[in-house]
Amino acid sequence: MTTATEISRKRTGFWATLSLNDRRTEVITGWLMASPAIFLLLTFLIIPFFLAFVFAFTNQRLISPNPTEYVGLRNFSRLLTVRLLILEPLTNEATGEPVRDENNKLIYPRVREFTRNNPDYPQYNGLKQWLAWNIGQKRWVLLAGDPVFLRSLYNTFLFALVVVPVQGGLGLVLALIVNQRTTGVNIFRTIYFMPVVVSLVVVSILWRFIYDGQNGLLNNVLQFITFGAFEPIDWLGNPSTALPAIMAMSIWQGVGFHMVIWLAGLQTIPPVLYEAASVEGANGWQQFRYVTWPGLRNTAVFVLVTITMQAFGLFTQIDVMTRGGPLNATTTVIFQAVQRGFEKQDIAYGSAISVVFFIMVLSVALIQRYLTRERD
Amino acid sequence: MTVKRVKGRWHNVFLVIRYLLMTLLGVVFFFPILFMVVSSFKPDLQILQDTSSLRAFLPVGELSFQNYVEAFERAPTERFILNSLLVTSITVILGLVVNSMAAFALSILRWRGQGVVLSIIIATFIVPFETIAIPLLLLVSRLPWIGADGIVFGWLNSYHVQIIPFIANAFSIFLFVQFFKSLPFELVEAARIDGAGWFQIYRRIIIPVSGPVFATVAILTFLPMWNQYLWPIMVVQQEEYRPVMVGLQYFFQLNVAWGEIMAYLSTITVPVLVLFLALQRAFIESIASSGIKG
Amino acid sequence: MKTRLYTLVFLLIALVLLAACGGSQPEPAAPAAQEKPAAEAPTTAPEPTEAPAQSAEPSKADPIKLSLWYHGAGNETERAILLQIIEDFNSSQDQWVVEMQDFPQASYNESIVAAALAGNLPDIIDMDGPVMPNWAWSGYLAPLELSEGALDGFLPGAIGKWDGKVYSVGLWDAAVAIYARRSVLEKYNIRIPTLDKPWTKDEFDAALETLQNSGEFEYALDLGMAWTGEWYPYAFSPFLQSFGGDMIDRSTFLTAEGALNGPEAIEFGKWWQSLFERGLVPGTSQDGADRETGFLEGKYALQWNGNWAALPPLEKYGDDMLFLPAPDFGHGPKIGAASWQFGVSATSQHKDGANAFIEFAIQDKYLAAFSDGIGLIPSTRSAAAMTKNYAPGGPLEVFFDLSKEQALIRPPTPGYPTMALIFEKALADIANGADVEATLDAAVDEIDADIEANGGYGFQD
Structure with missing residues (x-):
């Protein structure tokens, strides 16, 4: 295969032979041929993108007779503000002893007394409780402008953190299993790929049935395998299992695609390298470590980048299966952007969420690029 | 190839284990789809009862096309399928032309600004559609269109509002660029010396050798277009333009009947699956080719 | 590879052609749209009081189309009753023709909001009662202009009021x-x-x-x-x-x-x-x-x-x-009041026609038809008497009283x-x-x- 540097070298040589007129034709043709795509992307992607950017600094509503106003960074500060509040337990004024309730637990003042129109604590005004824990007798409360958004940031990162390596890794395992010419392998390859062809909406509806807490297929299968010892779980209704359930389904749906990409990568590795490794007495793991894996470098970068983008954009599964619940366990950044912008009719706030999302994904993309850069 | 060759008995043991593993995985990947199709032929009550045994995956009991009959009565399903086919296939074809031309200009030709243009195009890859949907709606509702009654403003309720915004695609351009860059440049050079114009080179030289990447892009455009869901809800108000995924909502208001839902899901999924099985090798090989150069 | 690619391209082109043929001959997706007013009599001149603007040309022009959006896609009984009302209305006069477009309920409000944003609302809108103040406040609805006493005897939950004006009326209430x-x-x-x-x-x-x-x-x-x-x-x-x-x-x-x-x-x-x-x-x-x-x-x-x-x-x-x-x-x-109701969009060019349709639709016989068809509470006592279930002694009569006694509308605010x-x-x-x-x-x-x-x-x- 011709490498990129070879092409550009040849290309430069060729370029030098061209007349000025030819070069001008080439420039004009270049713009002409690229212009339909440039025009379409500009109109239907870049302009709306900048509109969203502008909305984020206003109070624009979806439908409203009120005028639109510039509000500066208000939407962003509401999204991202986090403050710590430390509460002392209530004390008996006479004795100075902490008061305890019937369960012998300390009683703390209501957070709301600090966050709602309290002139002594203007910095807490309008904030809501996000997390709280006890340290000694004191109660530490983390307040945030929008705890649901912070939860969706957390969920989105968690989803990406689990799905990217698992889906990528499982894809590689599948590719290694089916990468040979034995009877029937083609059939398995096809089957593993099938879910990719099925719409995510369809898959999500189908899996709602599988995850059902009562008649669900999954519970029945698990009970069958464990001879009835397994206690049925309401997979999507339980805050601790809902996101993992959606992760599993997403991997099930998408892994076939990445299996095929790994497969393509595997087939570019010259067989002669394996033969050489065999001759030198390398075992299976050593072959993988020193021949297969280095040969898959470019494929790995591609797989990493595509799964990451997919994972950060998590929306359809959530919208169809859980609508962010239970208890915000499955809410995600894009789901919040749609929920605020469209359903709650607050375009400005939804757009601000989108802007934060862009910055986040761009940073992740740049970090990935830095980490996977070619080191010579 | 990657597995060490072991002779004799051990070889057979490994083979058995490998096939067992492949079969187990096959069950995991195939059974949910099988369940969907099998259930679409069963009455509601039986679907629920069968979930407690292997019967869930077997075409047993009272089988009939009743669910299909009812699904087609409840929603104009055939119309929705036709709409989706129309929108999807036109987008795919126009997308192939527009994106490959742009990629040709960006990878084979040389012109000032192409580096910047390519970088911007690739950067747009991170914009999820959901985040620009509302501004895009505001935009398309004011765009002019030349129709049968002269120039009208607003693109709602049409096929083109479902097609045009999705023709140009950053990822498609990226795939084309990667592929074109890997082609031997001598091809272009020779044609150029023979006096061929750039457009001719694109059409006569580049397209004929780019089968795999065209197939890849076609498939990667086909799937998301077939699955369009949020956008049609916003821009299509007339039933005659609705696509299949919006039709799904006809089944989730009153009288939720799983049999009918399974029938509708199967109806909109099985054709794509059949298309996939028919063109299976081209499908997989072409997607595979997108990774090699990645 | 090449042959397969050609097969693929060929298949796609075939699909496009197939679909295009379908596209050029739209199926009667909305039968109402195809319905010609039955009482189309070319000799009938419009009544002068109703069409003063047409005095210059007394001959009957084509009837004016009114669009109506409805949330009941996928619900055949409901759709059939509404289509019957539309057909009756269209044939009862020759000035207007109502055409229905139905939507799946799950995304109905999203569709309306998107249409409002795009300035594309129909003449007659069907809406869930509590959402009405929001749309009225946003300027997407016009107050109803029905004749005096048209709403007499209606259950309070079936009348949508905002800012002192009636914007919507329901053919039924729910309880x-x-x-x-x-x-x-x-x-x-x-x-x-x-x-x-x-x-x-x-x-x-x-x-x-x-x-x-x-x-x-x-x-x-x-x-x-x-x-x-x-x-x-x-x-x-x-x-x-x-x-x-x-x-x-x-x-x-x-x-x-x-x-x-x-x-x-x-x-x-x-x-x-x-x-x-x-x-x-x-x-x-x-x-x-x-x-x-x-x-x-x-x-x-x-x-x-x-x-x-x-x-x-x-x-x-x-x-x-x-x-x-x-x-x-x-x-x-307490129970909730107000169900789906009809209103007129502010952007309608033919508000008189839209109002005429709504007034036509709230006749007792249609209230009773909806009630018999899908079990809803008719909006008037007189219509209730005509129904199977809500007539005195009927099995669901209790609902009519529930609706009268306990119903409280959801907060009427935008x-x-x-x-x-x-x-x-x-x-x-x-x-x-x-x-x-x-x-x-x-x-x-x-x-x-x-x-x-x-x-x-x-x-x-």
Whole structure:
């Protein structure tokens, strides 16, 4: 295969032979041929993108007779503000002893007394409780402008953190299993790929049935395998299992695609390298470590980048299966952007969420690029 | 190839284990789809009862096309399928032309600004559609269109509002660029010396050798277009333009009947699956080719 | 490879051609659109009072098309009745032709909002009652102009008022009741409540515990948690109101403080949470099909459900079937009012025609037809008398009285749609074990922030 540097070298040589007129034709043709795509992307992607950017600094509503106003960074500060509040337990004024309730637990003042129109604590005004824990007798409360958004940031990162390596890794395992010419392998390859062809909406509806807490297929299968010892779980209704359930389904749906990409990568590795490794007495793991894996470098970068983008954009599964619940366990950044912008009719706030999302994904993309850069 | 060759008995043991593993995985990947199709032929009550045994995956009991009959009565399903086919296939074809031309200009030709243009195009890859949907709606509702009654403003309720915004695609351009860059440049050079114009080179030289990447892009455009869901809800108000995924909502208001839902899901999924099985090798090989150069 | 590629391209082109042929001959997706007015008599000149502008040209022009959007796609009975009304209207005069476009309910409001944004609303809009103030405030609706007395005798819940004007009217109202079986209640010695003497909170709780402990049912009560969306505020905010709380302070409509997080609301929240903790009701992950069939199959002893679902159990259980009034949690039994209603869009070029249609549609015989077809409560007593189920002595008569006695409309404010989503989420979170006080406080904050961001939605201090 011709490498990129070879092409550009040849290309430069060729370029030098061209007349000025030819070069001008080439420039004009270049713009002409690229212009339909440039025009379409500009109109239907870049302009709306900048509109969203502008909305984020206003109070624009979806439908409203009120005028639109510039509000500066208000939407962003509401999204991202986090403050710590430390509460002392209530004390008996006479004795100075902490008061305890019937369960012998300390009683703390209501957070709301600090966050709602309290002139002594203007910095807490309008904030809501996000997390709280006890340290000694004191109660530490983390307040945030929008705890649901912070939860969706957390969920989105968690989803990406689990799905990217698992889906990528499982894809590689599948590719290694089916990468040979034995009877029937083609059939398995096809089957593993099938879910990719099925719409995510369809898959999500189908899996709602599988995850059902009562008649669900999954519970029945698990009970069958464990001879009835397994206690049925309401997979999507339980805050601790809902996101993992959606992760599993997403991997099930998408892994076939990445299996095929790994497969393509595997087939570019010259067989002669394996033969050489065999001759030198390398075992299976050593072959993988020193021949297969280095040969898959470019494929790995591609797989990493595509799964990451997919994972950060998590929306359809959530919208169809859980609508962010239970208890915000499955809410995600894009789901919040749609929920605020469209359903709650607050375009400005939804757009601000989108802007934060862009910055986040761009940073992740740049970090990935830095980490996977070619080191010579 | 990657597995060490072991002779004799051990070889057979490994083979058995490998096939067992492949079969187990096959069950995991195939059974949910099988369940969907099998259930679409069963009455509601039986679907629920069968979930407690292997019967869930077997075409047993009272089988009939009743669910299909009812699904087609409840929603104009055939119309929705036709709409989706129309929108999807036109987008795919126009997308192939527009994106490959742009990629040709960006990878084979040389012109000032192409580096910047390519970088911007690739950067747009991170914009999820959901985040620009509302501004895009505001935009398309004011765009002019030349129709049968002269120039009208607003693109709602049409096929083109479902097609045009999705023709140009950053990822498609990226795939084309990667592929074109890997082609031997001598091809272009020779044609150029023979006096061929750039457009001719694109059409006569580049397209004929780019089968795999065209197939890849076609498939990667086909799937998301077939699955369009949020956008049609916003821009299509007339039933005659609705696509299949919006039709799904006809089944989730009153009288939720799983049999009918399974029938509708199967109806909109099985054709794509059949298309996939028919063109299976081209499908997989072409997607595979997108990774090699990645 | 090449052959396969050509096959692919060929297939795609074939599909396009196939689809294009279909596209050029649209199927009668909306039969109403094809309907020609039956009474088209070319000799009939329009009455001068109705069309003064046409005096220059008295000959009959083509009738003017009026568009109507409806939320019932996928619901054949409902659609058939509405189409009948449209057909009758179209043939009753030759000035207007109404054309219906129906939408799946799940995304109906999104479709309307998108159309409003794009300036593409129809002449006649069908809308869920509580959403009306939002659309009226946003300037997408025009007040109705019906003739004097057209709305006399209508149930209050069927008339949509905002800012002192009537914007919408419903052909029916809906009511919610506790579905029960006489035999079951008698078997467990549970008193059968009446409109005058409903269950108290303690009686209700005791009944639920008894039924649950009997082991005969999976759950004592099905609240319908599977029906996400408007069902939550519609069906559950009346419980809150019966406790003495509300979604918003109705004296000002400017804050939810004290209404949604006062002691009464917190008491409600704790009771609500206890239903799920005690395992008396299915949770938020309930499957839609179970909601549909659970009571009929005897999985649930009681069910909190609307009258639109009353016909199947009535058919199955006959005389054994009971529709019980809401329990009284201290401030009287309450149920929600206002269902789907018709209004006229502000952008309609033919408001007179749109009003004429609405006035035509609210005749008693159509009210009765909807009631007989899908079990809804006709909006007038006189129409009720014409129906199978709501006539005096009819099996569902109780609903008509429920609707008259207990119904309370959801807060008539443009902030309602947002408030409803916030309320829904709060109830779901509490059901899933969230801290009651903190959740209600957060909901209040969010509602208040939304009201403030919208300049009070037209209300002032």
